[in-house]
Amino acid sequence: MASVPTVVLISQGDEVITGQTLDTNAQWLAERLTELGLSVVRKITVGDRLNDIVDAIRQGTALADVVISTGGLGPTVDDLTAEAAAAVLGGPMRLDEEALAFIEALFARYGRTMNDANRKQAVLPASSTTLMNQWGTAPGFSIEHQGAVAFFVPGVPREMRAFWAHHIQPELVRRLSLTPGRLITFRCMGIPESHLEELMRPFNAIDGAVLGFRTKLPENQVKLRVDPDFPEDRLDALVADIRSTIGKGLFGVNCGPIEEVIGQALTERGETIATAESCTGGQISATLTAIAGSSNYFIEGACVYANAAKVRTCGVSEGTLAAHGAVSEPTAREMAEGIRARAGTTYGLSSTGIAGPGGGSAEKPVGTVHIALATPNGTHHKRLRLGGDRERITRLATGGALDMLRRHLQGLLRT
Amino acid sequence: MASVPTVVLISQGDEVITGQTLDTNAQWLAERLTELGLSVVRKITVGDRLNDIVDAIRQGTALADVVISTGGLGPTVDDLTAEAAAAVLGGPMRLDEEALAFIEALFARYGRTMNDANRKQAVLPASSTTLMNQWGTAPGFSIEHQGAVAFFVPGVPREMRAFWAHHIQPELVRRLSLTPGRLITFRCMGIPESHLEELMRPFNAIDGAVLGFRTKLPENQVKLRVDPDFPEDRLDALVADIRSTIGKGLFGVNCGPIEEVIGQALTERGETIATAESCTGGQISATLTAIAGSSNYFIEGACVYANAAKVRTCGVSEGTLAAHGAVSEPTAREMAEGIRARAGTTYGLSSTGIAGPGGGSAEKPVGTVHIALATPNGTHHKRLRLGGDRERITRLATGGALDMLRRHLQGLLRT
Structure with a gap:
């Protein structure tokens, strides 16, 4: 770890500095850069003021090997990034003909008329390298200053991510001769973060491997980053060891979200699903149908909030409701x-x-949730006791239900 | 607007700089500060490195009138904030007996034993002012440096917000002789942001009033901030004027989200609702039932993804499906x-x-959505043409459906 390349991230825009917009770009980039083995040493946010942007670029190139700046490339008078970068370089601007032609073609395709403001987006620092934008109008660019390279890309998250994948990451790998280590993500449901950290303690002291944790309710992730020269057979053994240590709570390795894992399993098995929700109010069906192509296996969801709806649509018996209540195993x-x-x-x-x-109530406090999965071979049931507010409880209940289905599809539930 | 006080926000912590944690503190503080009439000029994020923290504090006090730093006050060796602040001041540290007694009492109450690391939290820069923490263990503090005041508070969002309300905001109001103005939020649905900004242009040049915009799909907000001495009758007239200029797209002023406005209207009218969703997959019912007490008016939701489900549960005729397709007005x-x-x-x-x-298809491209509202006096229908990815389209469709119901409840739809 002698000389890890350093990075400064710059976020630009009045909407970010005033708190109107939550800046997710810097976090996203920091995570990618850390995974790539670089060290983010500073994040700087500035508003749409030329001097502040110039200061931030100067500070970034002085502090770090790499600067990545997001935002400020649009057509309005508030978009001052190219001007600021030119000021840092002390040089003039140039009109990039290729970028201009690209913007013109875009406008022509959508039948919109172009004005000087749109044309301005193709005016870049004279000694910059243009980074073409295939995902929006404003081109990005990079400059060299004080031995650092600085990338300037749009602030629209979708475009920023495309610039990362197509321009920034490949250039960093080439320029810094990075041999990216490997990152293995273990995705888990139903294991509290503290328990997961405890389970992973034996893996903390492995040479050439670093463990990280990430929680995004209801999911927990373990991220294993290994050095590029970590032997393949040792890695296979390590991954297998972590898999079995996590156990049934692991829903996949380097996979998509649980609803995607479920969708793939249902598709492979040629099986279908329907949902009946009360407290989750449609969150289970909304999560399952967030996957493109889910109409192949998701048939129908019933959000049966009222008892009458439970009877009418799901055939729950009046007797069951009277004897056990709506919130009950039966x-x-x-x-x-x-x-x-x-x-x-x-x-x-x-x-x-x-x-x-x-x-x-005392018997059924807030957070009491019953989930059930009916299968061709019988019905599974589980009672959850969840804490937190309404939003957290319904989210965890949704995760619990999806995880019951996932465990069944992976053969982890006894029937 | 001669000399608006300026603020630099500092966020500390390896978990923030590496992107493991999304920093919401800086955004939250920036919004509060902007509402209070201060100007945030820089946000700086640093990891747990003493020199970087010292640099950030120096830069902050040099740039601005006020510095607010979050994080780095805990008991671990990575928590270096107090040491960094003392280094900036060039002075020694002191043990704050009152803060120590408070921490000791907390540990005693929970029956936990205290160690030196916990004691360290009460060691603060000698010339600092202690800010007692009633909401956690680590005390905060403030210092004066180069004519600026710098506040140091914990990074736990709940504690940070309490420090803001009980320590920082009152001190800023006192110190800067702020007389907080009034903030009025106009909440809108179904108006593109660019159109809303155009509508609001006549209100941009009103003395003593500032307009801001905020978009959180599918909602747009106009925020009107008026000076404390803005005359009450002029404010009433201005609010009425903005109301009528926005028109039917306005769903409320200083109110909750649209699902809460809908819930209140249904409750007042003693009316009930059921939903039938296809492309939105349960998002409409999940949004409506996110409101506590929604079981009083939300009866049943049907997520009828498959055509058979549309027929079975909603009684859509096979003939309609055959003649017009599932995505159609009928x-x-x-x-x-x-x-x-x-x-x-x-x-x-x-x-x-x-x-x-x-x-x-060419006739029904991705993003084509039909929404309908059946009422006792007939059925409303609207076709939407939405852009973006699956997530954006379903979110905007959900907003469009809720807004149709809201407009009906507010008497804005003709039947």
């Missing part, structure tokens, strides 16, 4: 079995619980 | 009317569309 089971029968699907997945803040 | 109308009849509710709200990326 109701959850009948909801799952009822929606499965109604929709004629392989599976029926249900949730019923108390999301709060009202509606709790 | 299908949207039959879905809304069908779920209304099934659930016995006052209203039935539906969506059907092509969220993409697949499934589009």
